[in-house]
Amino acid sequence: TPPVVTLQLAGYEAALPVSEKSNPITQELDWANPMQVVQLLKECDAKIFQEEEEALLNYKRLYSQSVLETMTDIISKAQEVLKDPENGLIVLSGSGTSGRLSFLIANSFNKLLKGLGQLPHYTYIIAGGDSTAAEQLLLSPYKKSPKARWKRTLGLVRSCRNHTKPSPPAVGVGSAPHQPWSPQGWHLIASLGSSLHFTRLFLIFDGPEGIRGFSWMKGGSATKILLEMVLLAAHKVSRESEIQKSECLVEILRTYERAHTVICAHSRKIAALVKGAGMSTASEGLYMVGWPMLGLIEIMNDVECIPAFGADSKDVQGFLIGDHNDTFNKEMDLIAQGPQFAFSQEDFVKIILPSLTELNSVLFLFTLDNDLAEVEKLVIQVKEKTSNIQALSHATVGQYWLASLRKLFPAIISIMWPILFRDYEGNFIQKFQQELNTKWILNTVSPRAHILKGKILCNCMVDLLIGSSKLFWRAVSILQRFTGHSQARCLDSLLQVICDSEVLLDDLCNKEISTHILVATEKNKVIGI
Incomplete structure (x- = not known):
């Protein structure tokens, strides 16, 4: 049974934007097991499709x-x-x-x-x-x-x-x-x-x-x-x-x-992925390698975790496999940006592959439209370093795995899609659905991993990087939520930590918020919970 945490929700949350409010569905997310994490977040996502007459009057959704x-x-x-x-x-x-x-x-x-x-x-x-x-x-x-x-x-x-x-x-x-x-x-x-x-x-x-x-x-x-x-x-x-x-x-x-x-039928396998990936992230790190466009979804998911959870860029690293010359702006030389921007297949093979151990996990994301021989070649290379590999794949009715490729994976989430539309645009609808389902699955992996790292209390991120005004005020509201103090007092407490001062002098209080954000960005820990 989760411990009773005193939450000061009355009053102050009414002034917050919807996205900053606390969701009652996930109040005990930090105590949820992998299957419960999958179910709770799936229930939250279902609200996107809630019919207008079923929704609260002040919430406008896609069916409105x-x-x-x-x-x-x-x-x-x-x-x-x-x-x-x-x-x-x-x-x-x-x-x-x-x-x-x-x-x-x-x-x-x-x-x-x-x-x-x-x-x-x-x-x-x-x-x-x-x-x-x-x-x-x-x-x-x-x-x-x-x-x-x-x-x-x-x-x-x-x-x-x-x-x-x-x-x-x-x-x-x-x-x-x-x-x-x-x-x-x-x-x-x-x-x-x-x-x-x-x-x-x-x-x-x-x-x-x-x-x-x-x-x-x-x-x-x-x-x-x-x-x-x-x-x-x-x-x-x-x-x-x-x-x-x-x-x-x-x-x-x-x-x-x-x-x-569709993801309901795969809940158990997704929960197993959430458990394994979470443990790897909390220890030595999780790597995801994806073929376009799933690889882009995976990289976007990884990047979002850095400011949101205060995550290290090495907790989860994504790599985009295959040719992507027509994806990026050619005028930008990404290689020249430095090793911290490694994301290509070459980067994965040269930098990551040699250092993989059994403590690492690697998740492969692809569709059966991709070059499966290329997928198999990379899987064989990875499996020489670690047996902790999993696959998330999408296929359309009539497509089949290579038998030799299937044997390489101890765990597979294989999502089969019916042919809904036979016109050209309909083919793209299916691609978009595959991207979205991949996003939903990865959205369950990230929270569980950061719960294990102690970055989530109830359903609230408490180790975020204060790099914008939105995150600054979120930090203030986090302090309000768990202390019950006024916004003014919590603001003072936050500024004291940022400025390394027990007493806030007038000149510190009168500075622009943007000035405090620049200082906070360089600190490892700001929110004193």
Whole structure:
């Protein structure tokens, strides 16, 4: 029986954004065994698909009528660009989780266009510039503003000012523009003022995260689903004009909902993966090697854990196997960034493979569309160093494993997908579902690993890296939650630790929060719990 922990939830949580609230479903997550972790987080994710009449009135989810209507409007704007690709550009933009998902989805839809024999007209912007993007994901420099030759843009970017017909919708998932928690994106919207006419601004609240504040989990999944739904529907309707936009949206959303039920059949195997991976992470480290695009999902999951859990970059390391020349911006030399940005197959073979031991675990992520002979070759190399290997694979009905490859793995999570759509866009829906299911599974691995490392109390991260204003105020609220003291007193306590001072002098109190964040970023421990 878990010990009774006095939680001071009344009052102060009402002022927090939804994503920062405590989820009652996972209040005892830190005492859950691997199977319970899988079940509890699966229950949290199911809220994404909750029908409007079943949901709380102040939570707008993907099935909410107002959200579906807004998405229908955005489809029309996207269609304008798709009908005039020579003069159109679709820009996906964001910071942190949103920026990483912008990268992933822009790449996916450019591949869709390539398969149709069309030039790419999706691009992305990750806030923060070259170094921030490299540190966050190893994926993207700050893309320059779209050139003046584009007559229409669809996206949330400052460069919309320079275009004759910008149509930028602003989308928020999980957090409202509420001080002092306002994400930087909301400040950007306010600063642009009347210079941009936003097509629509809408928010989705899918309820508190399973791990308080870890917006990569449910918020990231909802963002991925939303963007893929809108853009897939835009492509589908552009090619088949008789299709109703709203019906197309709901049809695609239903397939994502069915995808969530797929993992139920694999709960026991996922729990075994969670147990083994968690133990490796808590001891010598877990390595994940994935083929595109699952490899990108795996790397994004690893990177999200660093600020959220105060994780070491070596706790879980992801590597992208195979050719990815068409994935990254060619103008960025990732190798020149240094060994801390190692992520390629060559990096894994040269740096990691020689030092593997039986204390390490390696998880392989791939689909049966990948080069299975290449997978087998790498598995054989790894198995010479450690027997702790597992596979997470996706296949479509009619595809089969190589018998020799299957024999190499002591544990396999093999997800078989039915053929739902026979058209071109339908094939991409299935790829997106595979990515999302991979994300859901990895979202269960990370919390269990960090529970074992003592970084989660109840369902709250207590060892986070204070590297932004959002994380700064989260640290204050964590102290409020577990002490019951006022925000002012908890703020003073936090600043005392950051400034290494038992007494807060006026000059310290009057400094900008950003100044304290710069100091806190360099400290190993800040939250005194």
